[in-house]
Amino acid sequence: MTIKVVRLSTDVAIVGGGAAGCFAAVTIKETGPETDVLVVEKAHIKRSGCLAAGVNAINAYLNPGETPESYLEYVKKDSAGLVRDDLVYSIGQRLNRVTEKLESWGLPFLKDESGRYKPRGKRNVQIIGENIKPVIAAAAERSGTRILNRTVASNYIVKDGRIAGVFAFSAREKKFYVISAKAVICATGGAAGIYRPNNDGMTRHKMWYCPFNVGTGFAMGLRAGAEMTTFEMRFIALRINDVLSPTGTVAQGVRARQVNALGEEYQGRYGSCTTPMRMYATIEENRAGRGPCYLDLTHIPDGENLRLKEAYLSMSPGIVLKWADEGAEPNTRPLEICGSEPYIVGGHGQAGYWVDTGRRTTVRGLFAAGDVAGGSPKKYVTGCFAEGEMAAHSAMKYIKESGPALCEPEVAEPIVVSELNRVFGPLDKAGSAVPEAAGRAGYPDAYEERLQKIMDEYAGGISANYEIYETKLIRARELLRILEKDISTIRAGDMYELVKAHEVIDRVLVARALVEHLIYRKETRWRSYQERVDYPERDDRQWFKFINSFYNSETGEIKIKERPWQDRAGTEGLVAWDGC
Numbered sequence: 001m002t003i004k005v006v007r008l009s010t011d012v013a014i015v016g017g018g019a020a021g022c023f024a025a026v027t028i029k030e031t032g033p034e035t036d037v038l039v040v041e042k043a044h045i046k047r048s049g050c051l052a053a054g055v056n057a058i059n060a061y062l063n064p065g066e067t068p069e070s071y072l073e074y075v076k077k078d079s080a081g082l083v084r085d086d087l088v089y090s091i092g093q094r095l096n097r098v099t100e101k102l103e104s105w106g107l108p109f110l111k112d113e114s115g116r117y118k119p120r121g122k123r124n125v126q127i128i129g130e131n132i133k134p135v136i137a138a139a140a141e142r143s144g145t146r147i148l149n150r151t152v153a154s155n156y157i158v159k160d161g162r163i164a165g166v167f168a169f170s171a172r173e174k175k176f177y178v179i180s181a182k183a184v185i186c187a188t189g190g191a192a193g194i195y196r197p198n199n200d201g202m203t204r205h206k207m208w209y210c211p212f213n214v215g216t217g218f219a220m221g222l223r224a225g226a227e228m229t230t231f232e233m234r235f236i237a238l239r240i241n242d243v244l245s246p247t248g249t250v251a252q253g254v255r256a257r258q259v260n261a262l263g264e265e266y267q268g269r270y271g272s273c274t275t276p277m278r279m280y281a282t283i284e285e286n287r288a289g290r291g292p293c294y295l296d297l298t299h300i301p302d303g304e305n306l307r308l309k310e311a312y313l314s315m316s317p318g319i320v321l322k323w324a325d326e327g328a329e330p331n332t333r334p335l336e337i338c339g340s341e342p343y344i345v346g347g348h349g350q351a352g353y354w355v356d357t358g359r360r361t362t363v364r365g366l367f368a369a370g371d372v373a374g375g376s377p378k379k380y381v382t383g384c385f386a387e388g389e390m391a392a393h394s395a396m397k398y399i400k401e402s403g404p405a406l407c408e409p410e411v412a413e414p415i416v417v418s419e420l421n422r423v424f425g426p427l428d429k430a431g432s433a434v435p436e437a438a439g440r441a442g443y444p445d446a447y448e449e450r451l452q453k454i455m456d457e458y459a460g461g462i463s464a465n466y467e468i469y470e471t472k473l474i475r476a477r478e479l480l481r482i483l484e485k486d487i488s489t490i491r492a493g494d495m496y497e498l499v500k501a502h503e504v505i506d507r508v509l510v511a512r513a514l515v516e517h518l519i520y521r522k523e524t525r526w527r528s529y530q531e532r533v534d535y536p537e538r539d540d541r542q543w544f545k546f547i548n549s550f551y552n553s554e555t556g557e558i559k560i561k562e563r564p565w566q567d568r569a570g571t572e573g574l575v576a577w578d579g580c
């Protein structure tokens with residue numbers, strides 16, 4: 001089999017051309033136009049990642065009366081007091097500026113009579129966002145950034161203890177890239193497909209999170225020895241059944257009532273109304289025999305139906321098709337809601353790289369932004385932009401301060417050959433086999449199903465009502481080790497399957513790290529997200545700390561390290577937090 005090897009070099013390689021990656025690219029080109037920037041993107045930046053289908057609101061914006069302090073307070077409250085205060089605050093300081101930048105790129109914002117953005121809540125503003133991704137991609141292209149579409153990053157190039165570039169392969173041709181870079185920004189988003197999803201068969205990838213974001217950025221970081229944080233704060237989305245459409249549009253947009261099958265508004269039974277608690281309350285209502293649960297829109301006037309459908313068309317058209325299919329309107333009958341499978345994501349949850357306020361990871365030359373960066377939940381699109389901006393400035397500073405020491409793009413041949421073999425090893429010798437039915441033993445779909453079954457049953461998936469406890473987690477740990485061994489002989493019939501093979505390999509490593517985090521945190525406050533039913537009691541000593549992990553690629557072991565919680569000024573300690 002002949003594989004073409006392409007060698008490239010750049011100043012800054014950005015892995016992932018989504019929200020954070022594109023914003024970082026534009027920032028670098030605006031600040032230092034002479035800096036060469038190369039975005040490596042597995043899909044096509046025009047319609048890739050979480051924003052591919054569009055969104056209809058900017059979920060993190062400080063409307064009049066809101067401040068970076070109040071944003072931090074809100075995020076803390078929603079996360080039971082435990083977040084990286086310094087990171088969340090640094091995002092809050094930038095939210096409005098990056099939002100205005102998005103408008104300047106040409107995205108339409110709804111405005112009131114005085115020309116102000118039209119709020120959808122205290123920290124949201126309304127947009128016409130179906131084209132948000134093409135708008136962002138166009139800004140990246142205009143900036144002079146080089147873009148390598150349909151190219152899948154597989155590992156970092158590590159040299160003398162620093163990141164010196166990235167290995168990648170074409171999603172379509174037998175082409176292997178060796179990309180030398182002075183600095184690398186990881187912006188690959190979070191991880192979907194770790195757990196068995198809501199739908200199965202042909203519709204199994206109809207999920208809430210982008211199914212192509214599979215945690216490769218986490219896996220690459222783990223393999224390079226980077227420190228990861230808070231994987232145990234999984235994110236579970238409360239969504240509309242079958243189509244998995246977001247609920248904010250109706251919950252905030254038209255004040256839909258959240259009711260059980262008896263028509264009772266049930267949230268009040270469960271105390272605080274945080275995002276995890278809305279999810280948890282719905283699970284509990286089902287358990288108590290009062291399900292299914294709904295968002296009730298039957299009160300909205302007929303005139304609102306069209307507006308709602310338009311709002312969904314710019315983000316999640318599936319639900320509009322469902323209404324059309326059923327001959328229904330939004331206000332015909334209540335919408336059934338469900339919990340999605342858990343995702344590992346740093347934008348809604350707080351899983352990801354352990355970073356400082358400059359979004360530097362613990363490995364020299366590597367920066368992280370967006371859903372792949374940990375410690376700061378609820379960052380959404382604009383928080384990802386803010387992190388992209390911070391990572392961009394830090395990468396430029398790092399290059400400037402390091403000087404000529406970084407200018408040695410040579411990557412030793414044995415290292416190149418070893419990664420090339422790892423990447424193309426699974427490809428069947430013919431390299432052109434037509435995949436038969438999904439689920440062939442030894443091929444990616446079969447391994448994906450096996451991984452998702454383990455995680456669903458033993459690590460708190462949908463079928464387990466998201467509950468976790470020690471003995472099952474220990475079994476998950478054992479089964480994942482067996483899976484990891486078996487998957488080393490995974491096969492791929494063609495290039496499409498080769499991409500899928502690496503996706504599932506990366507997911508297994510992320511799942512292993514996740515299970516270690518879930519085992520280690522022996523407390524429960526992020527209900528459903530991290531529901532340790534064997535540790536229900538409040539214990540601040542177990543709670544107010546960060547659980548971080550390292551992977552040893554020689555031994556295959558994952559080690560856990562605790563880091564203390566700190567306030568924004570860097571003072572360590574337990575906090576008297578009664579917000580939960």
Ligand SMILES: Cc1cc2nc3c(=O)[nH]c(=O)nc-3n(C[C@H](O)[C@H](O)[C@H](O)COP(=O)(O)OP(=O)(O)OC[C@H]3O[C@@H](n4cnc5c(N)ncnc54)[C@H](O)[C@@H]3O)c2cc1C
Binds near residue numbers: 040060188213
């Ligand atoms: C369905 C949905 C609806 C949302 N709605 C809203 C909303 O209304 N308002 C709001 O403010 N926020 C919303 N969000 C959140 C927001 O979209 C995300 O937080 C944000 O887009 C994440 O940015 P990111 O750059 O980290 O990831 P992404 O934008 O997903 O970008 C990651 C990129 O990395 C690429 N990639 C992945 N792996 C590799 C690899 N191995 N090699 C190369 N490239 C790779 C992907 O293809 C993708 O382009 C929503 C999220 C989802 C999933």
